[in-house]
Amino acid sequence: MPFSLLKYGLSSEYPAEVDLPAPKDLKPSYDVVIIGGGGHGLATAYYLSKYHGVTNVAVLEKSYLGGGNTARNTAVIRSNYLTSEGVKFYAESVRMFKELSNEFDFNIMYSERGQLTLAHTDATVRAFRQRAEVNKHFGGRTEMIDRQQIRELVPTLNMDPGHLPVLAGLWHIDGATARHDAVAWGYAKQAAKRGVEIHQLTEVQDFVVENGRIKAVKTNRGTVQCGCAVQAIAGASSLLMNKLGIRAPIHTYPLQAMVTQPFKPFLDPLVSSSALHCYVQQTGRGEVVIGGGSDPYPLYNTRSTLELKEGLLAHAIEMFPFLANARLMRQWAGMTDMTPDYSPIMGRSPIDNYYLDAGWGTWGFKSTPICGKTMAELVASGGKTPALIAPFALERFSTFQQVNEMGATAASH
Template sequence: MPFSLLKYGLSSEYPVDVDLPAPKELKSSYDVVIIGGGGHGLATAYYLAKYHGITNVAVLEKAYLGGGNTARNTAVIRSNYLTSEGVKFYAESVRLFKELSNEFDFNIMYSERGQLTLAHTDATVRAFRQRAEVNKHFGGRTEMIDRQQIRELVPTLNLDPGHLPVLAGLWHIDGATARHDAVAWGYAKQAAKRGVEIHQLTEVLDFVMENGRVAAVKTNRGTVKCGCAVQAIAGHSSLLLNKLGIRAPIHSFPLQAMVTQPFKPFLDPLVSSSALHCYVQQTGRGEVVFGGGSDPYPLYNTRSTLDLKESLLAHAIEMFPFLANAKLMRQWAGTTDMTPDYSPIMGRSPVDNYYLDAGWGTWGFKSTPICGKTMAELVASGGRTPELIKPFALERFSTFQQVNEMGATAASH
């Protein structure tokens, strides 16, 4: 054993940079209570503390930090959406992602690799042309490419899978990946340094209402008063909203993914096909990740299923036939909150001091920085909604002003 390591372990005076303070008891009250210790909740706490000086904040997480959907996604970052509202929102998130490692002084392993989405029909080609123009107009770097360019970009890709030959592709230069747990811990560490309290194993059970406002939050560790509360609990959003009598058009579905044994690098871009309901990427460790559409029925369970594995891998092998002999290492699932227009619900709720960050479907991780920044602005201003998230308000479903992002996913849902 190296002497320095032994000295580190035995010395009481050796300098140690602790990421999070030791657990402590809940205080009786906080200015802001954030429900959910995933990427969004931690990002909101960080931006409140750093840019608005609001540090009397408690982040309440029923399990462990980043252990929900933050830990269960496939870490894709992109902004190639369909609508002007979506592109502007996610393009700003990509911009923030690029600077997070420097801002945290903590490596989130951000890797810009580009995303290639395949078009198998003439109708998809036409839709991709329009999508590329919308992206260019609102700051995204997206363009159409032909078969020859696809062949040069991904030499191992089968361009003629069964009855669905590849006609063209949508090449999104800004497509990237990052370590999802590093993003969560980076936000947590910096928020804690500024005085934010982070309480793990603290489940919110109910609310105390006074004069139409949330006066306190009941947890398994006691009741705490709050000036306002922010909900950021992907997967179970509707269950908590029900406790407040808030109706929202959210249905939760399992979303599964799986990963193979490591291989030497052969795939740099992220490759997806909504027609084949599949996307494929290779991690920095050489593992090949497969993902696809969500399960076709609502469920809160995060179990893996054989039927999804069989159908997803059959389509993946059509794209990359040589992977037929690859060995799977693991399979997992998360729970996605889907809305009718495939866009999130952000902003104020019918309860005056209760703010919503919900309905993320499969888009939550890639929006982490901009969601935290805008939700912090919302809270710090006392409820004045930032322009960037006004289109995602809950009331859009009653005024018929949906932001339709159906079809913008890497694999169809």
């Protein structure tokens, strides 16, 4: 084996393949400029090149590839939402996630483990029954389970935490996880193979707008003309929209999470409780990931706080008491761009050739494949909105047709 490795290392064919081409200068113009080199921006570029033959595309990322919210989430994939529009959209995303490793020829470490959401009150049980039926009707695999089934599923769970005994659970069979950086790199690698240019350390600073259309994008590396532009920058969405005078009801809040030292496997499903404002999962490496709701105040920052850590850990210990002896390894935060109805904004903007992929809050990672595919279809068609994302248009806030997903998260905001 050592001889084989040495022979491979000294071979003229090594390395056999690189994931991304070497950095290059920006071209003077592109058909499409995608702002944001996270999962959504890279997925849009990939589907534009693969399904629509649009390859004169530049993805502009102000930092490193997938270094924003894509790298700062807890990688949960699910479709157990509240509305018919939400369930249909996310169920299609789950279906696409299952095939990504084969499509990329790149392992995204997709792991279907199921998600268990705990009900602590009669009102929550009633709400979960309705939610289960909506999910079943629109393609999700979700069902109600009782206390005994929960004990069998998660033997280490404390069924009677404090004054909030567990009454029942919403069991979402399709709940899964994947490597967030692998998803970003898989899309980047395949998009680059098809001619898409990916420019890291390239920050969009302003725009040139003429006659109600984007003519050019100004960056720290120069100005590039474009046929159209797509915004996919998550937590900083409202900052860029403000430069163009686009009004949207988006407020950005920090969202924190943390991870413990590794343990031998004891928890396969993802377990969450909106009453305790906490969710817990165990990674393939044995670490326990603990997360909860967003901070209660707006902030464009990804700092961590002792106050949030103490609160989250107290609730995690109520669910799994033995975690009181666990050592915390690290803590991090992302920026969640929240809308009033807790649903994203996808589609056209008041500027003809500027498209919005924003307002994701805590839903962004799990929507990556289907958002990229539908946004690519929107761009390639010149602005014809696909039916699947039509309910998520910006104008729904002025026509009072919100898609209310408040309470659909694993931990209440």
